[in-house]
Structure formats: C-alpha cells, structure tokens
Amino acid sequence: MTNKKFFSILAIALAAAFALRFWLGFVIFPNQGFAWDLATFANWMDTIRFDGFKAYAVDPGINYPPVFADILALLNWLGDTTGISPYLFMKWPSIIADLGIGAVLAFVGRKWFSDKIGLIATFGFLMLPITWYDSAIWGQVDSLAMLPMLLSIVFLIDRKPELSLTFFVVAVLTKPQGVLILLILLPVLIGQFQKRELKPMRTLYSIASALVTFSVLAMPWSLESYLGNGTAGIARVPVVGDLAGLAVQYFSTAGMFPVLTANAFNIWAGVGEIPLAQQIQEGHVYWLTDDYQILGVPAQVIGGILFLAVSGIVFWMLIRSHSPNQVLLGSATLLVAFFVLPTRVHERYLVQAFAILAIVWAAKNSRRLLLALLAVANTLNLHAILAADLSVQTVSATASPVASGLDLVGVARNVVTIISGNPPEYYAIGWVRMDATFARTEWVIWAVIFIHLAALLVILFDFLKANGLKLFDRKAIA
Numbered sequence: 454m455t456n457k458k459f460f461s462i463l464a465i466a467l468a469a470a471f472a473l474r475f476w477l478g479f480v481i482f483p484n485q486g487f488a489w490d491l492a493t494f495a496n497w498m499d500t501i502r503f504d505g506f507k508a509y510a511v512d513p514g515i516n517y518p519p520v521f522a523d524i525l526a527l528l529n530w531l532g533d534t535t536g537i538s539p540y541l542f543m544k545w546p547s548i549i550a551d552l553g554i555g556a557v558l559a560f561v562g563r564k565w566f567s568d569k570i571g572l573i574a575t576f577g578f579l580m581l582p583i584t585w586y587d588s589a590i591w592g593q594v595d596s597l598a599m600l601p602m603l604l605s606i607v608f609l610i611d612r613k614p615e616l617s618l619t620f621f622v623v624a625v626l627t628k629p630q631g632v633l634i635l636l637i638l639l640p641v642l643i644g645q646f647q648k649r650e651l652k653p654m655r656t657l658y659s660i661a662s663a664l665v666t667f668s669v670l671a672m673p674w675s676l677e678s679y680l681g682n683g684t685a686g687i688a689r690v691p692v693v694g695d696l697a698g699l700a701v702q703y704f705s706t707a708g709m710f711p712v713l714t715a716n717a718f719n720i721w722a723g724v725g726e727i728p729l730a731q732q733i734q735e736g737h738v739y740w741l742t743d744d745y746q747i748l749g750v751p752a753q754v755i756g757g758i759l760f761l762a763v764s765g766i767v768f769w770m771l772i773r774s775h776s777p778n779q780v781l782l783g784s785a786t787l788l789v790a791f792f793v794l795p796t797r798v799h800e801r802y803l804v805q806a807f808a809i810l811a812i813v814w815a816a817k818n819s820r821r822l823l824l825a826l827l828a829v830a831n832t833l834n835l836h837a838i839l840a841a842d843l844s845v846q847t848v849s850a851t852a853s854p855v856a857s858g859l860d861l862v863g864v865a866r867n868v869v870t871i872i873s874g875n876p877p878e879y880y881a882i883g884w885v886r887m888d889a890t891f892a893r894t895e896w897v898i899w900a901v902i903f904i905h906l907a908a909l910l911v912i913l914f915d916f917l918k919a920n921g922l923k924l925f926d927r928k929a930i931a
Contacts, residue, residue: 454568462572463559467552470579474551478544478589486544486592487839488877488884495540495880498525509698510678516706518699519674520626521594540880547588550596554603554808555579561607562812565777574812577821581811581828583835587804590885591839598628599805605634606784606809609641610777612650614659622666629703630805633791636764637784640771647772664692671695676702710797712740712847713752717798718834718901724752730898733837737844743796745850756795763790763913770920778813782916785809786909793909800834803905813915823911830904837892839885 497508497515501522504511508522515522524546532539555575562571578584587593601624608617621638624631642659645651672691676698680687687697714721714729716738722729725741732738743753767783788806792798807828814820877883891897 459559459563459568459572463556463575466559466572466575466579467555470555470585471548471552473580474548474585474589477585478548478592482590482885484541484881485883485885486590488882491540491543491592491882492875492877492880494525494543495882496875497522498529498539501526502529506673507675507678509702510675513679516702516709517628518626518702519671519676520623521597521628522674523670524597538881540882544589544592547592547594547596550600551579551584551588553600554596557600557603557607558808558812561777562815565610566812566816570812570815573815573821577815577824578808578811581807581825582832583804583807583828586832586835587801591801591835593801593804594628595630595801595804596808598624598631599808601627602631602634602805603808606637606780609638610775610780612645614642614645614651614655615662618659618663619666622663623670626667626670626699629706630791630802632703633787634784636768636787637771637780640768641775641780644772644775667695668692671699679705707797710740710799710847711742711744711753713743713745713796714798715740716800716834716838716843716845717792717802718800718830718837718898719793719798719905720902721752721756721796721798722898722902730895730902733843733893733898734895736842737846739846739848741848742850753796759794760790763787763794763909766913767916770916774920776919779916779919781809781813782912782919785813786912786916789905789909789912793905800838803831803834810912813912820911820915823908827904827908830901833892833897833901834905836887837889837898839889840887840892841889 497512497517500512500515501508509515528539528542528546531537531542555578558574558578559571562568562574564571584596588596601620605617605620605624608614608620617638621631621634624634642651642656646653646656668691672695674695677687677689677694679698679701680694687694713724716729718730721743724747725745727739729738729740743751743756745752747755764787767787771780771783785806788809789803792803792806807824810824810827814824
C-alpha cells in the first residue's frame with residue numbers, strides 16, 4: 454500500500470470517528486452523561502480553580518492523580534479564554550485520546566505487521582460501540598490513561614525504555630489503572646537485560662527519566678497532604694513524600710468499594726444468595742461485600758489469586774520471549790483478566806483492553822467477530838448502568854438482603870451530593886436516559902458474563918499459543 458493511500462484511509466477513519474463522537478457528545482447528549490462522575494469532575498475543577506496546586510490538601514476527595522488534575526486545570530483555562538463554561542469541555546480530552554489511540558494503532562500495526570492490520574485495528578477501535586459510548590456518551594476518561602499506557606508498551610517493544618518508563622509514569626499519574634502496565638514492563642525489561650538487548654546504563658537512564666517525569670508532574674501538587682501526622686517527616690522529603698502520598702491515595706481509592714462487583718458483569722455478578730444478575734431488573738442493586746465466603750475462602754482472596762495466577766503466567770513468559778505480538782497479547786490478557794477475575798471491579802474497566810485487542814485480533818475473521826461481540830457485550834454492561842435510574846446500596850456479606858421491597862429513592866442523588874459537594878443540576882449536567890430494559894434482562898446479563906469470561910479464555914489461549922505452548926496437542930502430551 455502506498456503512503457498516500459495509507460494516510461488517506463487513516464485520515465478518513467479519524468475524521469469519521471471524530472464526527473461520530475462530536476455528534477453524540479455535543480449534539481445528541483450535550484452536557485449529559487454519567488452525571489454522578491461528571492459532577493464530581495466539575496467540583497474538582499472548581500477546587501483547582503480556587504486552590505491551585507493545594508487542591509489535594511483542600512479536598513482529599515480528589516482521588517485521581519495529578520495529570521488528570523492538570524487536564525482539569527487546562528479545561529478551566531479554556532473556559533476562561535473562550536468565555537464558555539469549562540464544564541462543557543469535559544468530554545473533549547477523552548475524545549481526543551480516542552483519536553490518538555487510533556492513530557498509534559495505525560502506525561504500530563503498519564510497522565510490526567502490515568498496513569492492512571494497522572488500518573483494521575484503527576477502524577475497529579474507533580468504531581466499536583464501547584469506545585465512543587464510554588467517552589462521547591458517558592463522559593468517562595478511560596482512554597486518557599490508555600493512550601500513555603499504549604505508548605509505554607509501544608516504546609517498550611521498540612527497546613526505548615527511557616520513553617517507555619516516561620509514558621508509564623504519565624499513565625500512572627492519569628488514572629490508577631495505569632499501574633497495571635508495570636506487570637508488562639518489568640518482565641520485558643528483565644528479559645531484555647538478560648539477553649543483553651538492554652545495556653545497564655540505559656536502565657539507569659530510564660529510571661532517571663521516570664523520576665524526572667514524576668517530579669515535574671507530581672511535585673507541584675500537594676500529594677504529600679494525604680500522609681498522616683505520624684509521617685510528617687516523610688511528607689517533607691521531596692519526591693519521596695509525593696510518592697508516599699500517591700500510594701496512600703491509590704490504596705484509599707481501591708478500598709472505596711470493597712464489594713464483589715461494582716456493576717461489572719464479570720464472574721462475580723453471578724455470585725451470592727441473590728446475584729447481581731438477578732437484582733438489576735428492579736432498578737436497584739445490593740453490592741455484597743467481598744468478604745463473602747466460598748468454601749470458607751473470602752471472594753476477595755479467590756479473585757486475587759486468580760488474577761495473580763494469570764499475571765504470573767504472563768510475567769514469566771514475557772521474560773522468556775517478548776516479540777511485538779507476544780507483548781501485545783500479554784498486555785491484552787492482563788487487561789481482560791483484570792476485569793473478569795478480581796472483585797471490586799467497575800463496569801467500564803474493560804474499556805482500556807480494546808485498544809490492544811483491536812490490533813491483536815485484527816488478523817483473523819474469527820477474532821474480529823469475537824472483538825465485535827465482546828464490544829457489544831461490554832457496551833450492554835455500560836448501558837445497563839448508565840441509561841436508566843439505578844440505586845445502589847452496599848450490604849455486608851453476613852447480611853441476607855432481599856432484592857425487592859426496599860425504598861432506595863434518592864440514594865444515588867444523596868451519594869452524588871456527598872462525593873461531589875454539589876448535585877449535577879448545579880453544574881447544568883444531565884443524566885443520559887434511554888431504555889435499559891433489554892440490557893438489564895437476566896438472561897442477557899448471564900450471556901454478557903459468559904462472553905466476558907470466554908474472551909479471557911480465548912486471549913489467554915492466543916497468548917500461550919504465541920509462546921509455543923501447544924494446547925490440546927496429543928503428540929506433545931504423549
């Protein structure tokens with residue numbers, strides 16, 4: 454394929470993706486989305502406007518790291534410059550990140566595989582319903598972290614560890630899920646070092662690059678304010694205090710929802726006396742805490758062991774071999790496993806995986822069909838949560854909740870007020886409301902759970918096969 458044809462097709466794909474997202478985000482659903490989170494982001498914007506770099510000290514409820522705060526500060530600046538309410542800009546960063554991911558997929562696909570694979574991956578990612586639903590309709594920010602995560606993986610494969618670790622730090626400082634890429638970076642870097650593909654000095658340069666990036670992006674903000682009085686000495690140490698404060702923020706965020714599933718239709722949505730799959734039709738759900746025991750073992754422990762087992766397999770095999778295809782398959786396996794296996798997972802945590810699935814499943818028709826099916830299934834998961842009123846109450850695993858008859862009117866609104874400080878109406882933010890009956894039908898939810906689990910098994914199979922493990926080969930067994 455000529456350069457002119459490649460770039461022409463890529464330009465058409467990016468233009469079409471932008472037009473679709475603009476139409477959905479600013480024409481069909483202007484200043485609408487998942488109002489709970491959008492109102493929270495708007496409140497953070499106000500805090501940043503008035504308190505600047507001290508925002509984390511003033512409002513410890515800001516539980517996203519500093520790069521996201523930088524983006525919110527930029528939106529404030531755009532509002533001041535244009536005279537437009539900055540809240541109207543909140544969907545733009547994710548939409549731009551979507552397009553950035555699409556462009557990266559085109560170039561790396563062309564470089565490592567073929568022009569056709571790169572363009573198919575770009576079209577796939579940009580047009581899959583899950584990606585534009587998450588950013589343009591819901592107003593979520595998963596692609597903001599996925600773009601630097603993807604770039605970190607790309608530069609890791611290209612043996613440019615300085616840039617890889619730089620973008621890893623950017624990802625970690627954008628959303629907590631960025632830290633998952635460490636489980637890909639470490640084994641590949643270890644393998645490259647063992648095989649003398651990476652010189653010791655470059656390792657040191659890479660670490661220095663990561664520290665400088667962290668210092669520049671994190672130190673201006675008051676992350677050290679998360680440390681308690683007993684750690685005041687650590688808080689005063691440059692970089693160390695910020696790292697410790699970020700760790701406290703991360704652990705605090707991870708502990709906010711100690712439940713089997715936070716509306717993710719994964720394996721835990723089918724667990725409990727009254728599983729989530731059976732409750733949601735009523736328009737309210739009980740999140741059962743993940744100390745719920747299965748054969749005497751807490752669900753949190755079981756989910757953690759399952760995820761660590763998959764992570765361990767990926768880690769070990771990437772040390773041994775780390776071609777572009779193997780690293781991408783390992784990354785996709787890790788991201789899908791993070792959605793399917795642990796407890797405490799939210800419905801949108803699978804969105805980031807599609808940035809890599811779009812390229813590793815681009816070559817075969819069977820995998821393209823699976824990618825489309827998985828995207829539709831995960832979109833149904835998001836739609837079931839976003840599109841209609843849903844009240845949520847956390848219940849201890851030792852309780853025996855009844856899935857009907859409890860009046861939870863106003864629970865969601867009250868939680869919004871507590872978390873954001875102001876309800877969505879204060880910011881003129883509206884909820885997207887559509888018919889969610891089909892997405893909340895019990896058999897549909899069970900089908901979505903099955904598709905999510907099947908996708909994990911398939912991507913794990915593809916990863917093991919790429920590493921030379923011939924599953925179900927009778928000769929190998931003999």
